[in-house]
Amino acid sequence: MRVTNKQMVLDAIIDLNNQEQSVTRETLSGVIDLPLAIIDEKLTSLINDGLIYRIQRGIYLPIVTHDQARIISKIVLPCGTVKIDIGDDVWTLTPKEARVVGSLMAADAMQYSNIEIGHHAALTTAKMDLQTKEMRREIRELQKLLPASNPA
Structure with a gap:
């Protein structure tokens, strides 16, 4: 199709x-x-x-919207059992199940990391752009104060 x-x-x-x-x-x-x-x-x-x-x-x-994100927490018990609370739901996972869920979520974790890195890079770039503009303005102001050079 x-x-x-x-x-x-x-x-x-x-x-x-x-x-x-x-x-x-x-x-x-x-x-x-x-x-x-x-x-x-x-x-x-x-x-x-x-x-x-x-x-x-x-x-x-x-316009596609998702429900509001629920609070999520993870607890690892001394025996290795993992409890995952998602809103009102509680998952009790064996260590193997927790590893499988973790491996299934690895791509989402990488995507989240990349999104955060992108946001940080955008903020850093914006700050650098502002600093560069300020420095250029200051240079123009200083150039106005310098006497014009006369070619000899």
């Missing part, structure tokens, strides 16, 4: 959102091989269909 351009754009929006990435027309064009004009057309169509919404100019979110 052939996937339509509209479905391709919606799938990319959901995937980027699930990875906690900002969804813009530019990020979409980097993920899917469609011209910006088609992406813009599909974004408008998806908004009109009530499948996505614009949270601010140029940034989109899917």
Whole structure:
């Protein structure tokens, strides 16, 4: 079955959102091989269909929502038994079951780590950009104070 351009754009929006990435027309064009004009057309169509919404100019979110995240805790008993509390549910796992669940969740843990690294990198980059702009401003101010050099 052939996937339509509209479905391709919606799938990319959901995937980027699930990875906690900002969804813009530019990020979409980097993920899917469609011209910006088609992406813009599909974004408008998806908004009109009530499948996505614009949270601010140029940034989109899917309407797909999950229930509010529940509190999760893990307790390891001295015998090796693992208790996992998820909201009102309690799982009691043998050590082997805990290892299997851990291995099944490893990719999610890596994705979470990568998302956090990306957020940290974005904050660091923003701080460096501000510092660079401030330094350039200070250099321009200092250059104004220096006498003009005369070629001899």
